[in-house]
Amino acid sequence: MADALCHALESEGIRVWIAPRDVDPGMPYARCIIEAIHASALMMLVFSGATNDSEHVAREVELAARAKKPLLPVRVETVEPHPELMYFLGRAHWLDIVPPGTRQEQARVIAAVRKLLHRSAAGGRASTTPQAGSGAQQPHAVSPPPPPPQSPPDAVAREVRERPVMQTPVVPAVSVVPEAPLMPLEAADDAREDELEATGGAGEGGVEVGRGEVRGAQVLLGAGSAEVGDARATDAGAAGVTAGGVSGAAVRAGVEASVDAAGAVGPTQVVPRRGRRTLLWAGAAVVTLGAGAGLAVSLGKAREREAQRVALVKQQEQERQEAEIALATQAAKEAAQKRAVADAAAAKVRGTLQGADVAAMDAAMAEFASIAPEDERLASLRGLVQVAKDRIAEEAKLARMAEEARNLKLQRDAEEARQAAAKKKADEEAAAKKAAAESAILGLRQALTKNDLDVIDRALRVAELTAGNDPRMTELRKQALSARAQLEQAAADRAAQAKLRKDADEAREKAEASAEANRFSDAAVQFGDAAKKYEVIQDVAMQADCVERQARYSALLDQYETASDLYGEAARLYKRLGDVEAEADALYEQGASKNPLINDRGAWSEALKLLEQAGELHARIGDNVGVAAGLRRRGDFSRPDKNPDGSWATAIELYRLAAKAWDKISNDTMRAAAIADQAYCTRPDNNPDGSWAEAIKLYQNVLLLHEKGGHDGLRAHGHEYLAECMRPDKNPDGQWTKASDHYAQALQLDSSEERWQDKLTKARRLHYHAFCLIEGDSRKMTPQARQLFERAAVLWEKVNDTKSAEASRSWIR
Numbered sequence: 001m002a003d004a005l006c007h008a009l010e011s012e013g014i015r016v017w018i019a020p021r022d023v024d025p026g027m028p029y030a031r032c033i034i035e036a037i038h039a040s041a042l043m044m045l046v047f048s049g050a051t052n053d054s055e056h057v058a059r060e061v062e063l064a065a066r067a068k069k070p071l072l073p074v075r076v077e078t079v080e081p082h083p084e085l086m087y088f089l090g091r092a093h094w095l096d097i098v099p100p101g102t103r104q105e106q107a108r109v110i111a112a113v114r115k116l117l118h119r120s121a122a123g124g125r126a127s128t129t130p131q132a133g134s135g136a137q138q139p140h141a142v143s144p145p146p147p148p149p150q151s152p153p154d155a156v157a158r159e160v161r162e163r164p165v166m167q168t169p170v171v172p173a174v175s176v177v178p179e180a181p182l183m184p185l186e187a188a189d190d191a192r193e194d195e196l197e198a199t200g201g202a203g204e205g206g207v208e209v210g211r212g213e214v215r216g217a218q219v220l221l222g223a224g225s226a227e228v229g230d231a232r233a234t235d236a237g238a239a240g241v242t243a244g245g246v247s248g249a250a251v252r253a254g255v256e257a258s259v260d261a262a263g264a265v266g267p268t269q270v271v272p273r274r275g276r277r278t279l280l281w282a283g284a285a286v287v288t289l290g291a292g293a294g295l296a297v298s299l300g301k302a303r304e305r306e307a308q309r310v311a312l313v314k315q316q317e318q319e320r321q322e323a324e325i326a327l328a329t330q331a332a333k334e335a336a337q338k339r340a341v342a343d344a345a346a347a348k349v350r351g352t353l354q355g356a357d358v359a360a361m362d363a364a365m366a367e368f369a370s371i372a373p374e375d376e377r378l379a380s381l382r383g384l385v386q387v388a389k390d391r392i393a394e395e396a397k398l399a400r401m402a403e404e405a406r407n408l409k410l411q412r413d414a415e416e417a418r419q420a421a422a423k424k425k426a427d428e429e430a431a432a433k434k435a436a437a438e439s440a441i442l443g444l445r446q447a448l449t450k451n452d453l454d455v456i457d458r459a460l461r462v463a464e465l466t467a468g469n470d471p472r473m474t475e476l477r478k479q480a481l482s483a484r485a486q487l488e489q490a491a492a493d494r495a496a497q498a499k500l501r502k503d504a505d506e507a508r509e510k511a512e513a514s515a516e517a518n519r520f521s522d523a524a525v526q527f528g529d530a531a532k533k534y535e536v537i538q539d540v541a542m543q544a545d546c547v548e549r550q551a552r553y554s555a556l557l558d559q560y561e562t563a564s565d566l567y568g569e570a571a572r573l574y575k576r577l578g579d580v581e582a583e584a585d586a587l588y589e590q591g592a593s594k595n596p597l598i599n600d601r602g603a604w605s606e607a608l609k610l611l612e613q614a615g616e617l618h619a620r621i622g623d624n625v626g627v628a629a630g631l632r633r634r635g636d637f638s639r640p641d642k643n644p645d646g647s648w649a650t651a652i653e654l655y656r657l658a659a660k661a662w663d664k665i666s667n668d669t670m671r672a673a674a675i676a677d678q679a680y681c682t683r684p685d686n687n688p689d690g691s692w693a694e695a696i697k698l699y700q701n702v703l704l705l706h707e708k709g710g711h712d713g714l715r716a717h718g719h720e721y722l723a724e725c726m727r728p729d730k731n732p733d734g735q736w737t738k739a740s741d742h743y744a745q746a747l748q749l750d751s752s753e754e755r756w757q758d759k760l761t762k763a764r765r766l767h768y769h770a771f772c773l774i775e776g777d778s779r780k781m782t783p784q785a786r787q788l789f790e791r792a793a794v795l796w797e798k799v800n801d802t803k804s805a806e807a808s809r810s811w812i813r
Contacts, residue, residue: 002046003756008106021752022713041120042070048077121625342372437467453487504533524553544573560599584617604643628661648687672705692731716750736776743769763795
């Protein structure tokens with residue numbers, strides 16, 4: 001059945017790719033199928049029980065679905081598809097031709113294929129994909145996507161700052177003589193961490209020694225002043241240091257010296273600068289100089305114990321002297337203390353006289369009398385207290401009188417303020433009522449400008465409450481009632497419109513369900529009913545869609561005249577919408593439906609006129625694919641072998657223009673097809689005014705294009721066409737040898753014998769190859785020719801063409 005449909009489609013000029021006929025010899029089978037699927041405009045699946053059980057078919061359908069190719073399932077047996085096929089074919093429209101094989105069913109398939117091809121071409125304006133059956137082209141390579149960016153590792157910023165170690169060329173000069181340290185420096189102990197205070201004079205470097213700290217065997221003396229002065233230029237030998245009987249001299253960096261103090265402490269050395277300090281080593285001691293001008297001296301344990309003994313003797317002597325002085329001054333201190341207490345009590349009494357607290361005056365006076373009862377100041381202070389009490393009583397009387405007067409005035413002021421506030425409140429309430437009334441009236445007027453019933457009702461209620469007595473409300477009430485009536489009517493109209501739309505949508509869904517179930521007659525009627533309902537609600541777009549689909553299913557029912565009228569109606573509706581592309585498609589389908597070969601009431605002139613109008617619209621919107629397809633279809637309708645009123649010259653010109661249009665959009669396969677049609681119209685065995693030389697030239701161009709595309713099946717057809725044009729029984733200027741060579745090349749390029757069509761084509765090529773061999777050799781039967789005739793006869797018999805088989809064997813006999 002698939003071979004018969006392939007033959008029917010190719011007889012209508014639709015190129016078909018089918019395996020294994022069109023699989024390139026020597027190429028991987030699967031690769032050729034994948035390339036063909038990607039290069040084709042659609043896939044037609046001839047569905048039967050064998051198809052349903054084939055794993056290869058399921059893979060090919062999946063490949064087509066991934067490549068987003070249109071699928072046309074054609075069911076030739078009453079079989080439900082397996083789930084893996086239904087997954088990809090569930091949404092596709094199925095075409096049932098059970099029982100298969102009739103001319104009417106084949107016409108339905110051809111019509112469906114043409115429609116899908118046109119839709120596919122219109123959907124990919126800039127695509128170079130060939131139509132169904134075209135030669136397989138290599139798909140464009142697709143670069144793989146770049147790998148996802150990797151997250152960089154966490155960066156840990158660490159800033160390590162180290163102060164550079166610098167050599168100090170000269171130690172600042174310091175000369176310090178501590179006056180009275182709290183403890184001798186010799187008293188330092190390894191196991192103690194004490195602090196001591198020391199003061200001293202400024203040295204030549206302008207530094208004063210202040211606070212010191214004992215840490216183990218080290219004594220740190222810090223500078224009391226941050227101003228060191230510019231001691232860098234001071235001669236190191238002039239810098240004397242005296243601390244607790246230890247003296248020494250500063251030296252330059254790297255030079256050893258000695259420090260003298262009751263014996264040598266050890267070598268002295270200036271060490272590198274650390275931070276803002278310079279360290280001066282004196283034996284095991286560290287002298288810190290620099291910005292802080294510090295000093296550290298480490299003494300031996302023996303000197304520390306001696307310093308402790310001397311300090312203890314001095315401390316005992318000092319304590320004895322202090323005890324004697326204390327006994328002498330104790331009596332004087334006690335007398336002075338009593339006098340100071342009495343003075344304080346008297347001062348406290350005087351302090352209360354300036355205030356207004358009588359109880360505080362009495363308490364202070366009683367305290368003074370108890371502390372100093374014989375003091376001469378007691379009587380004087382009592383008199384002063386009484387005077388203060390009299391003053392306080394007089395001030396209180398005057399204050400009461402002033403308070404009474406103030407209260408009376410405050411009462412009068414409060415009453416006046418109350419009356420003023422009441423008047424202000426009344427005025428504000430009146431103004432608020434007036435403002436609310438104005439706002440309500442303004443809100444009602446604004447609401448009347450809106451098409452919202454709820455807004456108008458709310459505004460009217462507010463206006464009635466706040467401005468019901470306003471003279472303007474009479475007219476506004478009338479306007480509100482009128483607007484309410486109009487909105488209620490509009491709401492009713494919308495509800496009715498919504499019901500009509502719902503009915504139309506339901507009718508359309510019902511029609512789509514019928515179409516899905518392949519009830520094309522019901523679908524056509526139901527789409528027509530839906531179109532009428534959409535017309536009532538003035539939805540032109542949905543009306544046009546339903547009319548176009550009604551036309552489509554009418555064409556599937558072979559009601560071509562009805563389909564033509566409906567396509568014309570759809571074109572008019574699309575024109576109203578301004579959809580030029582859809583209008584052009586509808587005119588194209590209307591012209592195709594006017595084909596007298598399928599429409600008994602069709603007319604070639606009407607069909608050509610409609611196709612020409614469609615082509616003009618395609619050209620207007622820059623639809624080059626539509627223009628090229630339309631030119632080729634017009635060429636088909638202008639051929640005298642189809643149209644009695646046609647003209648070979650017109651058809652040739654139209655095919656030439658179609659080839660030019662396909663060349664413009666770089667579609668070599670369709671361009672080759674148009675040139676082949678042009679060559680067909682140029683052959684003298686078809687066109688009395690034709691030219692074999694011109695036909696041969698055109699077929700050679702076709703062959704070059706097919707060789708460029710790399711499709712061996714189409715190249716084989718090109719060689720066969722050239723062989724026919726070079727046979728002397730057709731072309732007086734032909735040569736049997738050249739014709740034989742082209743038949744041989746056609747057989748070499750296409751050696752498939754799987755399909756019925758393959759056997760038929762190969763048998764024809766074998767027969768005429770042998771015929772050309774014996775004609776070119778003075779009709780002498782050669783072994784090669786005999787073998788070719790025998791192979792042709794076997795293939796004729798396989799396709800049940802006994803007449804042709806007998807003709808081939810007659811040459812052998």
